Amino acid sequence: AECTNDTWKKVMERGKIVVGVKADYKPWGFRNDSGELVGMEIDMARDVADTMGVELELVPVQSSNRMQFLEQGKIDLMIATMSDRNDRREIVGIVGPNYYTSGTNVMAPKALALKEWEDLRGKPVCGKQGAFYNKIVEERYGAEIVAFTGNAEAKQALRDKKCIAWVYDDSSIMSDLSSGQYEEFEMPLASEDDNPWGLAVPKAEEQCVFGQFMSGMQYNWHRDGTLIELEKKWGIQPTAYLEKQAERFKDWLAE
Amino acid sequence: MGGVMEDFFRQLAEDAPRWNFIWMYDERQQGKILSGIWMTIKLAVACVALSVVIGIVGAWLQGARAAPVRLLVAGYIQFFRNTPPFVQLLFFYFALGQFTPTYSPDGWLQQPIISNVGWAIISLSFFAGAFNVEIFRAGIEAVPQSTQEASESLGFSRLQSYRYVVLPLAFRVCLPALNNNLVNLVKTTTQAFAIAVPELLYQSVSIWNDYPSAQNPTMVLLFVVYILLVAVLVFGMHRWERAMRIPGYGT
């Protein structure tokens, strides 16, 4: 199809880009106590706006509606902790190198000394409603998922010993563990399903100016270490992935 | 026979991608739905029974001579009537749940004395119970003073007049209101979803999260099941109301 570059033009014309971000996924996207959205992904969004020379408007999205918002034109860009999965690529334009990866892991009490996923079989495991790996953990390892509507509830249930583990993104679990609040807990298993995260533009823009631009933004973030810096800034456990990518794309422009 | 049905729905899922009746052929999902329905029924029955008990006890306490008791009941009713049952559930389960004793069958995993199902039953029963107290009290008030006077002038004691005259009449008066409240209660059990009680709504949502194509049929099923449950309750209560009817009394 031909590029109309509608979104790009629209953003430039009105001098404002609308970005869909998470509001309940610390430290990627959350609210500070004056209600403003902050977080690593918000910083990324701001960098995009600054580079384009436009203003930034943030719209909080849910896992359940983020893709529709983009399709519908309610947001121009989505940076919302979305796993890059094939079925999603068919609906929205996921471009460029992935800006992060995470895996699925569990937070479990040290006392239980879990060793492998199989140890979860037949046991209650807390989770969050709507997470795609709930089903995987349930069907592959036979855990009984007790899914709550929010993470606060799920973690509370774990602390109240209502389940033996909390299944979630390993990066999130890592940052919780490093906060010092969860000393009796550990992340004992090997992460499953390495999930690259992708930001997305409307499907029509994927191969056009906006898509190319966002792809470039990500290469740059990797190359100049922005992502690693941000990772530090927001207290996210350093990941091997980002270092590898930084190394890899160092000479991208030269190429 | 079963095979034919399964094939039909499997085929339908392929032909009409938004109408994947997955629980018609996938045993695991079918199990979820059935256990969800069963849990909903258990929840409803337990809550109905407990809330009626709370209602009767509350109405009785309200007539207590001691002012503090009356105030306590009053506070209870106000609290539960004027706050959302949904937040009550969260509050009960997470806030109060932290302070309940637990027992530990294995090393770490501690079973709380009150499970999430237990908290759902407690919370929802107290919610509906607050309304039941009012309903029973109104029923007692609806018995004409003159009927009590008549029994008094026949020499009945206060207790006798309550036991034999006032309560039997009051109960019949409040049946319709009670009926209404209980229907409401059954509808409210869906909110136990918030604390991960695996009732029908919870199971349905988890099915359509895993299989977006099953969303429409599952919603239809939800709707139908709840309407049926309510219908059964309404039917039962009407039968009971009729059985309790006094010839020539009321209308």
Place this chain on the structure above:
Amino acid sequence: MLVVRWVAGIPPWVPVMLFVAALAWPAIAAAQVRYSYGDATEALWRWIPFLVTSGFFFNVLISVLSMAIGTVLGAALGLAQISLYRPVRQAAWFITQLFRNSPWLVLLFIVLLAFPFEVTLFGTVIPIPDWTKAVFGLSLPVMANISEIVRGAVQSVPTAQWEASESLAFSRRQTLWQIILPQCYKRMIPPWMNWYAILTMATPLCSLLGVEELITLTRQAMESENNHPELLVPFYTFALLLFFAYCYPIARLTIALERRFAVKL
């Protein structure tokens, strides 16, 4: 409505005292963990302005709009229920029962998930934001219950009033609008307000679907405060308090009005 009547009997300080006790209690019950209840309460104080202005404001907005829509639709449906035309009556009855007897949460799920994110009307695309869908989803059960209130109120007017107007040669329409309905308004106001309170208390359900309101933002706030379990008591207590502060006066007003009208009629 008997329910409501009794509320007036309670002095307002009773529930207030209970709440003070409820608020103070966690502080008493808490042993000092690393993250103490003091910290949690302090966190709550920081969040309160935001929770109220951006969260509870939406609960109120959603409830007001749903009530407005539900009332208009419900009144029409209620009148349809007493139509002389049988199919209209039956259809109205069916719709009323359907929405009256299905759980609010199920209706919300259906409206939020099964309805489109936008509609195309005469070529223009109109986006439907989540919260407007919530408004619509909540107005359905309100509509059904208002419909019942209208029908009940009309039928509670003694048939003698119909006969009296009939024998004075009033038409059916005149009888309904000039004689029957004016007698109904007053008795409809208290149950109507009661339903408004019930509706307001149903708005947190929207949080399950990601609509931004008090409970959604409460969750987000707790996320931002690192999900310490100690946050749960103060934050949820605050939410309860806020709803109580809003709904309790409505309940009292309802009874006050009910009393006033009771004298007049």
Place this chain on the structure above:
Amino acid sequence: MISLKDVHKSFGDLEVLKGITFDVMKGEVICIIGPSGSGKSTLIRCINALNDIQRGSITVEGQEVHDPNLDKLELRKKVGMVFQQYNLFPHKTALENVMMAPLLVLKQAKADVEQRARRLMKKVRLEGKENFYPGELSGGQQQRVAIARSLAMNPDVMLFDEVTAALDPETVKEVLVTIKELAAEGMTCILVTHEMGFAREVADHIYFTDRGVIVEHGPPATFFTEASDPRTQEFLSQIL
């Protein structure tokens, strides 16, 4: 002016009127008496087309009441009815109660209607009570407002259904005085009453109904003293 011929009326299986025939002349006052459940109210409601009939005919000024093509509005402008329970409109003042029908139904000018309504209020001795709501009036006063309300339509005939049965002995008198004046002015009246004394005083003709038929009738002078039917005699003997 009013003529009933072999009127039959059933509620489901229950035959309440079993062939009632009588005529009322213009300006005549007739009283219908009889035991409870004998069909008096039903009879009077049939004349006003509030109930339909199964057989027979009822004509008012030569017009068949139960003709399906009849304009009921026209009939009801001619026939006024006063109920046992008054049935005033509780949300309107006494004066508004009286004015409503002429305004809404006859679409008469407001000033005229009001003037006439005030005259009627005076006639039923209720000057000064114009702006009271029904709930603020005593039973007797309410009943007189109800009479004024019917009169406001300028009916040719007035039907009264046990208009004093809900009143206490002392206030009965007030209402009866008003009706007596009406009768004296030449209004055609059909009254159902339990007040024998009143019937005797005011009626031109008395009908005694029992189980759906007219058992006995006659002018008051002879009715009370010369009743021949045993049922009537028994009924009259019960009056203390």
Place this chain on the structure above:
Amino acid sequence: MISLKDVHKSFGDLEVLKGITFDVMKGEVICIIGPSGSGKSTLIRCINALNDIQRGSITVEGQEVHDPNLDKLELRKKVGMVFQQYNLFPHKTALENVMMAPLLVLKQAKADVEQRARRLMKKVRLEGKENFYPGELSGGQQQRVAIARSLAMNPDVMLFDEVTAALDPETVKEVLVTIKELAAEGMTCILVTHEMGFAREVADHIYFTDRGVIVEHGPPATFFTEASDPRTQEFLSQIL
């Protein structure tokens, strides 16, 4: 047997009884008449201790009714009361209504009580209606069940408060006949009634009350014809 001395009774600021004094002999039947609100019901309820009094004394068989140490049960075994609205227990059959008090209060044997109750039902001419619920009986029948219910306690005195006011003229008779029989059998009776004819027939003595005092009294022979008080005359003149 019953003796009232200077009985005063107020509801809040409203003084309803302003010094009532009279005596009733054993086997005597007295009627109290008077306009609405004059305190007749209140008076009769005071005799039964359903209301307390502020001043004066009421004795029944020499026993002070308003003595705080009085065993109300004992009083109520002696004094039966029948209400205007019957106040039957709607969830019990007629027979059960009659049997309840002897069973529960006097703890008598069921067989005896039932036998006696059936006899009483017969006495009030209600054989065959034993298993009907109050809602299935006519007003007059209900009222007679109420009388039987009071009689089941074998009282020495019966109080009747406008027992026929809620009934239609014909059924009034049934009830009055029952009361008349009771009176003839020598039961001490105090009746509040609006039925002058009945009062005249049955009463040994008639009291006329107005605004809380006894304005006039006398035996029926003279009471109706020789009333001296203008208020009484006015009241009597209204009776048609």
